[in-house]
Amino acid sequence: MVTQAIIPLAGLGTRLLPLSSVIPKELLPINGKPNLEYILDECLQAGIKQFIFVVPKSRPSIKKYFFNDNFYKKILKKKKKDKRLKRVFKRLKKFQKMIKFVYQNKPEGTGHAVLQCKKYLKGTHFLMLLADDLIIKKNCSKEMISLHNKTKGSVIATRKVDRKTVSRWGILGFKNKSKNSFLINDVIEKPKLSEAPSNYAIIGRYILPMKILSVLKNQGKGKGGEIHITDAIKTLVKKNEKFYGNIFKGKYIDCGTLDGFVKSGLTISKYL
Numbered sequence: 001m002v003t004q005a006i007i008p009l010a011g012l013g014t015r016l017l018p019l020s021s022v023i024p025k026e027l028l029p030i031n032g033k034p035n036l037e038y039i040l041d042e043c044l045q046a047g048i049k050q051f052i053f054v055v056p057k058s059r060p061s062i063k064k065y066f067f068n069d070n071f072y073k074k075i076l077k078k079k080k081k082d083k084r085l086k087r088v089f090k091r092l093k094k095f096q097k098m099i100k101f102v103y104q105n106k107p108e109g110t111g112h113a114v115l116q117c118k119k120y121l122k123g124t125h126f127l128m129l130l131a132d133d134l135i136i137k138k139n140c141s142k143e144m145i146s147l148h149n150k151t152k153g154s155v156i157a158t159r160k161v162d163r164k165t166v167s168r169w170g171i172l173g174f175k176n177k178s179k180n181s182f183l184i185n186d187v188i189e190k191p192k193l194s195e196a197p198s199n200y201a202i203i204g205r206y207i208l209p210m211k212i213l214s215v216l217k218n219q220g221k222g223k224g225g226e227i228h229i230t231d232a233i234k235t236l237v238k239k240n241e242k243f244y245g246n247i248f249k250g251k252y253i254d255c256g257t258l259d260g261f262v263k264s265g266l267t268i269s270k271y272l
């Protein structure tokens with residue numbers, strides 16, 4: 001059973017400056033709700049019981065957002081009948097019970113982020129979600145967990161992207177493709193068009209096997225000097241570990257760029 005979700009939150013958010021210079025990009029509101037809460041809601045609906053947030057020590061606002069009891073208790077004392085406030089506090093209390101923090105002080109990559117979670121991980125597989133990648137309308141994590149339950153393999157969310165943009169993504173090679181999934185036989189982080197095995201890109205959702213931790217431990221830095229989860233996945237795929245691409249049905253919203261972030265509010269409001 002997949003019940004734990006890692007959420008890396010140590011990225012610099014350079015593409016969202018100047019907004020992200022004062023508010024972590026994951027707390028920027030989209031239609032009145034922080035980006036991060038959309039991700040948490042997707043996980044809750046998919047049956048996740050524990051979140052592991054990977055944050056830099058120098059950015060305390062994410063912890064403060066969820067763990068600020070004294071602040072709420074003071075206001076609630078004065079506004080005892082405020083139903084909305086009560087609901088907000090109750091929701092935060094629910095999240096408090098589920099969240100663990102681990103630290104990554106420099107953005108050293110998704111693989112490095114996973115390694116920091118080692119002390120909390122249990123079971124055979126866990127989920128990882130990149131908060132920049134919102135998927136709405138159809139719960140992608142739920143689809144992936146159901147593919148994992150059927151195949152017992154690892155699962156990566158994927159969609160076709162414009163060929164001209166392959167160097168912006170992790171790109172998958174595959175065989176045995178059906179309408180909604182395929183078996184992955186290669187993966188390359190941000191390849192040149194001439195090296196790309198397809199134009200199916202990794203979108204930020206992964207169900208990963210516990211054994212990826214020992215691969216990561218011995219893995220050197222990859223593109224951009226970071227330890228990429230993509231490189232560890234490639235090592236396992238080459239050892240015939242089963243990884244499936246889940247061609248998700250939901251609508252993808254890229255919130256990692258200013259243009260995407262601005263459009264995200266409009267797109268989400270259309271589907272609410």
Ligand code: G1P
Binds near residue numbers: 230
């Ligand atoms: C990361 C991953 C990449 C994936 C992308 C999806 O890249 O490294 O494989 O395709 O997320 O958004 P980043 O967006 O951090 O450059």
